[in-house]
Amino acid sequence: MFSFDFNDNPVKLYGIWPQTPFPVEVSIYGVCSNQCFYCFSNLNRAAAGRKPHEKNPIEKVIAGMENAMSDAKNPVGYFLRNKYPVCFSNTTDPFMREEKIYRCTEAFLKYAKKRGLPLWIQTKGNVLVEEFDRYADLIVPGKDAVYITLTTLDDDVSRKIEPGAPVSTARLELVRKLSDRGIPVVVACNPYLEDWAGDADAYCVAVKAAGARGVWLEQLHFSGRQAEEIASAYRGYVQKANVFPMFHVKRLKAWYAATEYNGLDFFPSPYWDSYFGDRAMFPECADPAWFGEAAKLFTVNFDFVRRIHESSLNGAPVYGPDFEVTKGARPVAFSWRPVEEFFKEIGLENPILKTAPFWVPFNAKQVADHREFRARLGDEAPLYEILRYFFNHPEDCPNFLWYAAMGQILTDFDTNTYPTNSSGDRIYVYDPSTRHHGEREHDLSTYMRKRSDYVHL
Known part of the structure; x- marks a missing residue:
């Protein structure tokens, strides 16, 4: 019987913990069909020679969470019981096109709503864009927030670098729909490449108009093994990766100025923010108030x-x-x-x-x-x-x-x-x-x- 590749566990402590404010990650699907050329998740699997398969895993996910919460010494259970938001998910997109077949994300959102578990939902949209009304009531204001990756405002660029994902204009419309329902949305220019993102002012004006609360920026980077798995068509982008520091000071200043002028929170990761006086209000632009009074964020x-x-x-x-x-x-x-x-x-x-x-x-x-x-x-x-x-x-x-x-x-x-x-x-x-x-x-x-x-x- 085939199963998804979860790196052995669909419910786990977040892979970069404890830097992230969200200690627990849940991965519904084991491989992502957005086909973003820079996808670290799929590149890691390819580099390791793993070939993930498909099967509805929702029972395994829920059982894992329930078992963790019933165990007083399980750290995943500790963070879930104390209402730390779940990162859903950093590994793969929960709304990729396979969701139309399996509806694993729909089942998980219903479970999280019933359990009162706050969620930090990371996505490019896909099925959520196409079937918004089906999922809208399962994403709850005052409990959940959404992180939408928007690497570029140019639909032609997004078609090339993220061929399985919705184009940029569709993602901006998703930001607008979620914001209109009171859902806090952070837009992530992640990974950031100047060729893709374009002018900081234009980017910030567009996402602010759509209702976003903040902009999260991160550099493009690959490990040696990941770079080997990238198609030759993208080798030029790879040459721009792994350059330290990736962000030029003047470039980042422009983003700080643009976000502050437009009333957006800005988070270029703690490493880069420290060069600018720790100006970011919240890690990953995530305001603790978004997740409810009972929730906590691991921001120590x-x-x-x-x-x-x-x-x-x-x-x-x-x-x-x-x-x-x-x-x-x-x-x-x-x-x-x-x-x-x-x-x-x-x-x-x-x-x-x-x-x-x-x-x-x-x-x-x-x-x-x-x-x-x-x-x-x-x-x-x-x-x-x-x-x-x-x-x-x-x-x-x-x-x-x-x-x-x-x-x-x-x-x-x-x-x-x-x-x-x-x-x-x-x-x-x-x-x-x-x-x-x-x-x-x-x-x-x-x-x-x-x-x-x-x-x-």
Whole structure:
């Protein structure tokens, strides 16, 4: 009997957790028929030699969620019970054309509505565009929000790069229909390529007119194995990928100016936002108020980086309106203790949870060994200790607090080691004056010479 390829599990912790505010991902379908040439999901499957098949999996999805919620120590269940929105789905489009055959998404939306589970729905539209009335009442204002990918305003370009998806004008109309029903919509220029997106002002005017609340921007990038699977017709685009930094400063300034002028939230990922004074209001443009009073978003990384940023000038803005660092801004040194104190301050619970679900492929560039993770934490551990492990092992998970460009791990380049404090925790430096191109770790010798210049948390 055939089944969809879920990377073994249709209900899981989000693959880039804990950087995302949505800890749980649900993938209804195991392969996407939008045929976007840059699709990391399908490229990863091709690179691994997997050939996914089709079968209605909705029973497996719902059973997995119910089993997780009935298990007090299952982290997926913990986040579901506490009404953290479900990312539905980052892996494949839940409204791709196969939905007309299987109606798995329809069944899941009915289940989520009955259960009161808030959803962060990621889609290009497809069946939702064609059969909007069939699904409209299943997407609930005050519980759900929708993320619609719009890489370009040009229908001819979208036909070429995303041949199985609706054209751009149809997606803008979907934004309008959802917004008219009170559903918050974020438009994602993801992946961003200047050739596709065009003028920032024109883009923002169009999506604002359709009713979007924000713009989410991310660069085009491929791993080596993914690039090998891309058709030769797109090799020119591949050559523009993996260039760091992908966003030119002037280009990003134009997007900040355009979104702010049009009353849109803007989120170019925490890494890039830190270059501009952490101006984004919410991670992934997602306002917690959209999901209801009972819902929570896992924004602890985003919030803590903002706290560090404010500490560099005792709460005053570090960056002026021209995005230049304000004179007197100081670097901030911190280790794990202030992070844990911050968790307590904001009321983050510290339940004992099973550790295995936290070990996911955080980053395609990482080749991490889970044996130390298991040896340190065992089968179960408090949530704080799980997060502390990743704080101290950026080689396993580079997407926690240090995902801000200004946050760099302290390194002794003479010995090629990472210094630790008396508790065995690594030390990080948040330097608002950093203007480097590429990853760079903070040098211990510089830190020791200028220690008095730092704010110490």
